[in-house]
Amino acid sequence: MELQLELFWRPCLTGAALALLLPLLGLYLRLRGESWAALAYGQIGAAGALGALALGIPTLLGGLAASLMAAGCKPRLERWQPGAGLFPLLFLLGWSASLLLAANLPAVEGLGAALFEGQLYFVSREMLGAAFVMLALGVAYLRRTGWALLLLSLHPVLFLARGMPAWPARIGFDLLVAASLALAVMCLGVMGAFALVFIPPWLAFVLAPSWRKALFIAPLLGFLTYSLAFVLALYNDQPFGPILALTLTLTAFLLLSFGKRGTEN
Amino acid sequence: MSVLEVEALVAGWRQPAIRPISFCLEPGEILALTGPNGAGKSTLLMALAGIGQIFSGRCVKNPKARLGFLTQARPPIAGLPLSGKELLALTQASPAGLPPWLSNCLDQRLDRLSGGQRQYLALWSVLQTPAELLFLDEPANHLDQAGIAHLRPALRQRAKAGAGILLVSHAPDFLRDCCDRAIAVEPCPCSNPRP
Structure with a gap:
């Protein structure tokens, strides 16, 4: 049973x-x-986990700390260099640090491979607990602050002119994403996690007739494709990350070719 | 009590952009800010909303007045699965009073509407947001004839309901038809009003 x-x-x-x-x-x-923030935070988290293993501290803590630090520095980095270059820069930083650590420290090589392949089948009890805590936190946060994220994106001046505090919707969301991605790369691999952040929302943006329905469609697609990938990888004895990314990519091709575009009538 | 009192106010971003300006806006009044391109009209609105910088002078808002602000940048809705109903709900704007060519398609995604419908709905989402003070920067921009024709009485009605409206527009006919009075904004010599 155990x-x-x-x-x-x-x-x-x-x-x-x-x-x-x-x-x-x-x-x-x-x-x-x-969307590219997912790749950046994920890769920085992976580098943090590898660094933590090299230093003999828990990998989950190392990954979370590195990823949260990147999210915490984001406002300052954006002020320093406004534009779209920040996330690719963070991604490349995390990627090179991860590969160099894995190449030079034999002790972390195994974890390095797992972070790229996404070895979901070896997750620890702590990661199971952390995943459910993040899910509960994420849902509670978005229920409370989702409208602010929308209003800040659509009518930013109206939001600010009303004197509403923008930080929960800005830095609060960044920290939530960073923590979730740090955890996700340790379970699903960098590309598996990125595929889940990128593809179901993209499909929901194309197919959903309203935001409310997009909030339903994206997690549903994520869950269904994940379930299929889990079975496929388990029965064929394949690394989980690539199977998940492949399943999501094929789903995207299928739905975008034959799906009904989002109109209510 | 005035909803907004401005006295010898100098506003800008990094440096002063306008000459000192003074005016009062009463509830139910529509006041136009006029001036050539680059005079600093939008900058003044930003400063009055607390986003731009005030260098000198005085600006007193009725503390009970909620502010609604329509900027020239319209909501980026391309590819976004957001319905008209959801946009209005987001700003708590009432759909009552919308023209029939819009009220019938509130369930559709905004990016499936025509350009004119989209623009008008974006404007409506601010015009009808619960507010006693409204700043509208070029509200008639990108509207078709039907939109402009509906906007004039809608503005009047909003003012009649007690809102003070400060409006910037480059369309003289529109200003003449809608506004109670106008005040000219003059640029500060050697200024750059852009943020």
């Missing part, structure tokens, strides 16, 4: 929580034109 929990339910539930959360976050990232 073995069954270890081998099946623990990774299955961890991934399911992330498959619901990441597309939701991806919707708001897409709204803000920041």
